[in-house]
Amino acid sequence: MKQKIIYTAIIVVLVAVLGFLWFFIVKTDNKATSSSNSATSSVSSAENGGEFGSPPGGGGNANVSYSAVKEITSDTKITKGTYKSQKSDENAISASGDIDVTLSGITVTKTGDSDGGDNTSFYGTNSAIIAKDGASLTIKNATIKTDATGANGVFSYGGSATTNNSSSDKTTVNISDSTIITSKDNSGGIMTTGGGIMNAKNLKVETAGTSSAAIRSDRGGGTVNVDGGTYKTTGKGSPAIYSTADITVKNAELIATASEGAIIEGKNSITLENCKLTDTNSTLNGQSTTYKNVFLYQSMSGDAASGEAVFTAKNSEITTNKGDSFYVTNTTATINLENNTIVNNDKSGYFLRIQKDSWGNSGSNGGIVTLNLKKQTASGEIVVDSISSLTINLTSNSSFEGIINGDNAGEVVLTLDKTSTLTLTGDTYVKSLTNKDGTNSNINLNGYKLYVNGKLFTK
Secondary structure, eight states, X not given: OHHHHHHXXXXXXXXXXXXXXXXXXXXXXXXXXXXXXXXXXXXXXHTTSOSSSOOOOOSOOTTOXXXXXXXXXXXXXXXXXXXXXXXXXXXXXXXXSSOEEEEXXXXXXXXXXXXXXXXXXXXXXXXXXXXXXXXXXXXESOEEEEOSTTOOSEEEEXXXXXXXXXXXXXXXXXXXXXXXXXXXSSOOSEEEETTEEEEEEEEEEEEOSTTOOSEEEOTTXXXXXXXXXXXXXXXXXXXXXXXXXXXXXXXXXEEESSSOSEEEESSOEEEEEXXXXXXXXXXXXXXXXXXXXXXXXXXXXXXXXXXXXXXXXXXXXXXXXXSEEEEEESEEEEEEEESXXXXXXXXXXXXXXXXXXXXXXXXXXXXXXXXXXXXXXXXXXXXXXTTOEEEEEEESSOEEEEEESTTSOSEEEEEEOTTOEEEESSOEEESEEXXXXXXXXXXXXXXXXXXXXXXXXXX
């Protein structure tokens, strides 16, 4: 009897132990499953980030490997020659290290789709030509064609994995009198990342794929200087210029037939001087909800630091065939316009729209904009939503004809000097008005009403 009781007790203890172990295993498995689902959700969210560039991703390039048909690691001069890459994630020509390289009269072709990911857009692993690791590369009279996904034409990678170029090795590409044609997606013309430097003169650049800006940059940005040439895109999400860098373009023609004309992401800039920018934003891309030409925003993808986006145009022609001329969302921005011809052929398009959109945190994803007009004639409607604000400065014989904040939604500060004029084409609402002309003779109400801080303005 006593022995039977002992056996029963042992069985009870074993059952209890097994039950505890089963409970522990199930709970652990559930936690792992929950963690896995959470990680998947996070990645999916991140992938909604940089719609015009590459998918957002990790930081450094520790796991990036390169291969090239022609690897140049010492001072070299090459005159003429044909170079072909047909493999995935392979460059046709690579120049790397503290070297000076000159390539003249060469022909380069690149096929072989990339395996995807950030490496092609951040580090140039599938581009036709790449300079990296501090190289100085000069290209003259070249013909460069790519017919592969992720195959940028000419790539300058400065080695920095941060958004502020803090560790750039100053890799520099100088390219002139050359033709670059790319056919597939994620294949820009000239591409700059990681704090690289790109100097381009008199190029003919044409791209046809999606996310394939003619003048393109991505994470880490850098410095891009363009003088002369024609830069044309026909793909969705492929502006003539996409800036996560400081980009200056002079004496050039910029054409986008399906995308925005020029885009600035985050704390970066575009400066146009004596340029012609023509845009027909015929196709919406990714998270975009509106058609526009010049677009300033912060995508939150991690490819560009947050801060002030600056667009400057001087002595240029800016033509919009569909949508708004200027559009700002989810960022602080300054728009400087001096002596330009600005035309919007879309009767429903605004001159400037500042509002919330698909990026950022709802309720705080409007725009904070300063618009500086100098020797500038401008017309149209300016829209400012309830979570956005605008400061307008008219100087040096500037004029604005149109409606400002007609819905009385946002906050507008307006300043005119004695030489500048304001003509209304609809009721306008501003929080404050500073006019250096004490007689207000430079304000033409034109039969409409101007409200200043809620009070009707009278001369």
